[in-house]
Amino acid sequence: MTEDLDFEGWTCPMPLRDTPTVVMGHGGGGAMSAELIEHVFLPAFTGSHADDLRDSAVLPPLPGRLAFSTDSYVVKPMFFPGGSIGDLAVNGTVNDLAMSGARPLYLSTAFIIAEGTPMADLGRIAAAVGAAADRAGVRLVTGDTKVVDHASGDGVFINTAGIGLIPDGVDIGPARARPRDAILVSGELGLHGIAVLSRREGLEFGTAVESDSAPLAGLVAAMLDTGADVHVLRDPTRGGLAASLNEIARTAGVGMELVERDIPVPEAVRDACGLLGLDPLQVANEGKLVALVPAEAAEAVLAAMRAHEHGHLSRRIGTVVDGHPGVVVARTGLGATRVLDLPIGEQLPRIC
Secondary structure, eight states: OOGGGGOOTTTSSSSSSSOOOOOOOGGGGSSHHHHIOOOIIIIHOTTTTOOOSSSSSOOOOOEEEEEEEEEEEEEEEEEEEEEEHHHHHHHHHHHHHHTTTTEEEEEEEEEEETTBHHHHHHHHHHHHHHHHHHHHHHHEEEEEEEEEEEEEEESSEEEEEEEEETTTTTTGGGOOOOTEEEEEESSSHHHHHHHHHHHTTOOSSOOOOOOOOOHHHHHHHHHHTOOOOOOEEOOOTHHHHHHHHHHHHHHHOOOOEEEGGGGGHHHHHHHHHHHHHHOOGGGGSSOEEEEEEEEGGGHHHHHHHHSSSTTHHHHHHHHEESSSOOOOEEETTTTTTTOOOOSOOOOOSSSO
16 A cells, blocks of 8 residues: 555655754644743743743733734844844834833734744844843743744744833823924934844945844833923834834924924935935834924933933924925925825835
């Protein structure tokens, strides 16, 4: 009967455990899955409860309003100057919570891993997730892993969800933008997008550009501690500063006027964008925020931002106005005015 069997293309349903790459058996829910969690993820996630692995996290009651956010990360390459998909996944969700004024408390994380992914790479990413959570002061309380075949994905994709607590009296949202509000940014723009692009395409721009990926909850807390009524916060990720300000302007029905020379763009980013035909104000950031605050509170908020490690290059870049609702304009160094519109499509795929 053996002559009727075709063994070509067969795979062992239980691959050897001592393997340098992820195999389908690591996603089967059996011994190999348990070993992957025990030897790769739990040691990296120092805030996890290795002795109490439940199907869901059981959290204590929290007083007050909660912020809840989720996001998925598919950046290629998975490692880039200044970071990796691991710390990016944590910082991205922490920052989304912080943009509501919330203090991030808990995170979940889910890994979708393609078979053939080097185990060493997976270990580096898991370690980056754990270290970033420690830096951000959040606990990783639940998670999941899935392994997919080569045809269904490549490398590692990560989903994170987070819960944070909003302090009493804090009301932050795009609809609260008001005429005369000062527009502030927390530092130099465009670093993350150019850092990822340079590694992915093997480009060199004369000066090393590193991602700005960082957790911003501490910076937001310092801003709120001034007592200012912060109206709007936004982290200008995909679409950059242009997308963030346009979304706010359209939501609130206000106009915005920027002074282009006051917008901090590093020379290396400006040169790279000039070479590639990109607008640096449409390039993604992962460790910067935009804030709209009452004009009379702007100096106090700026002082608090500049005293923080993630805001020492903060600047005022413009003003919210009554005119041209829904439109953002920038005054150039030559005295002309240009409309800063939403980017058309995705300039740089898989930036986050």
